[in-house]
Amino acid sequence: MEMLKGKVALITGSGRGIGRAIALKFAREGADVISLDIDIQSARETTREVESLGRKAQSYSCDISNFETTQEVLKAAIEHFGKLDILVNNAGITKDNLLLRMTEEEWDLVLKVNLKGVFNVTKSVLRQMLKQKSGKIINIASVIGIMGNVGQANYAASKAGLIAFTKSLAKEVASRNINVNAIAPGYIQTRMTESLSEDIKKQMLSMIPLSRFGAPEDVANCALFLASSLSDYITGQVIVVDGGLVM
Numbered sequence: 001m002e003m004l005k006g007k008v009a010l011i012t013g014s015g016r017g018i019g020r021a022i023a024l025k026f027a028r029e030g031a032d033v034i035s036l037d038i039d040i041q042s043a044r045e046t047t048r049e050v051e052s053l054g055r056k057a058q059s060y061s062c063d064i065s066n067f068e069t070t071q072e073v074l075k076a077a078i079e080h081f082g083k084l085d086i087l088v089n090n091a092g093i094t095k096d097n098l099l100l101r102m103t104e105e106e107w108d109l110v111l112k113v114n115l116k117g118v119f120n121v122t123k124s125v126l127r128q129m130l131k132q133k134s135g136k137i138i139n140i141a142s143v144i145g146i147m148g149n150v151g152q153a154n155y156a157a158s159k160a161g162l163i164a165f166t167k168s169l170a171k172e173v174a175s176r177n178i179n180v181n182a183i184a185p186g187y188i189q190t191r192m193t194e195s196l197s198e199d200i201k202k203q204m205l206s207m208i209p210l211s212r213f214g215a216p217e218d219v220a221n222c223a224l225f226l227a228s229s230l231s232d233y234i235t236g237q238v239i240v241v242d243g244g245l246v247m
């Protein structure tokens with residue numbers, strides 16, 4: 001049986017990596033998919049794959065850090081599908097540097113995409129979910145937002161902020177039957193992590209009890225659970241998907 005039959009899901013940053021894996025997993029489980037990405041070519045590719053699975057799909061070019069653009073794009077997307085059941089706030093970036101060397105631009109950009117971007121997108125769709133009196137919101141945070149990391153003060157702050165945002169919103173909308181949860185992935189093999197040096201990768205691997213890096217599919221499996229009715233009694237939680245790195 002398809003777990004998301006008849007649902008409409010919006011996934012930000014679904015052009016590649018974890019976002020694309022979530023889009024395809026949801027489509028295989030019966031959902032129609034709205035793909036939002038700053039890189040429209042990659043979002044279109046995801047849309048083609050979703051359609052090849054027999055689902056409806058639309059892709060939109062959108063920089064989620066821009067409030068006005070996000071509002072306009074999501075208004076059009078919701079009008080097109082007539083409803084929205086699931087939102088996955090997945091788009092995120094890193095601009096790593098030791099704090100002493102970190103520029104104001106590096107700080108601002110990461111906070112603007114990873115945190116304000118989530119505010120922009122969520123605000124654009126929340127009214128629709130409130131009207132429907134149902135919804136699932138899934139925020140992709142990070143273990144770095146829980147444990148911190150050298151050279152990632154901006155990223156860690158954005159992801160810790162996202163966890164606090166998740167809990168606050170969960171309390172605000174629980175009475176309207178909207179669940180808000182976060183996933184904190186550990187080291188997942190995507191373009192975001194491929195640039196790390198072999199030394200750092202080796203060191204990370206030695207800290208993971210399950211002795212392997214995660215795949216985007218591992219995060220998508222958890223997102224599917226949180227998007228489905230199996231998690232109806234779960235809200236305001238952070239599920240760590242990291243092979244046991246943080247425990």
Ligand SMILES: NC(=O)c1ccc[n+]([C@@H]2O[C@H](COP(=O)([O-])OP(=O)(O)OC[C@H]3O[C@@H](n4cnc5c(N)ncnc54)[C@H](O)[C@@H]3O)[C@@H](O)[C@H]2O)c1
Pocket residue numbers: 012013014015016017018019036037038039042062063064065090091092093113117140141142143184185186187188189190191192193
């Ligand atoms: N890869 C990991 O190990 C890991 C670990 C923990 C958390 N995460 C989080 O998971 C999410 C996805 O990461 P990933 O590894 O798939 O990254 P990725 O870099 O492979 O993909 C990110 C996607 O977001 C899009 N994007 C970037 N800025 C955007 C913007 N301003 N507006 C719209 N779209 C934008 C990119 O074009 C890209 O398609 C991120 O939030 C990241 O912080 C990743």
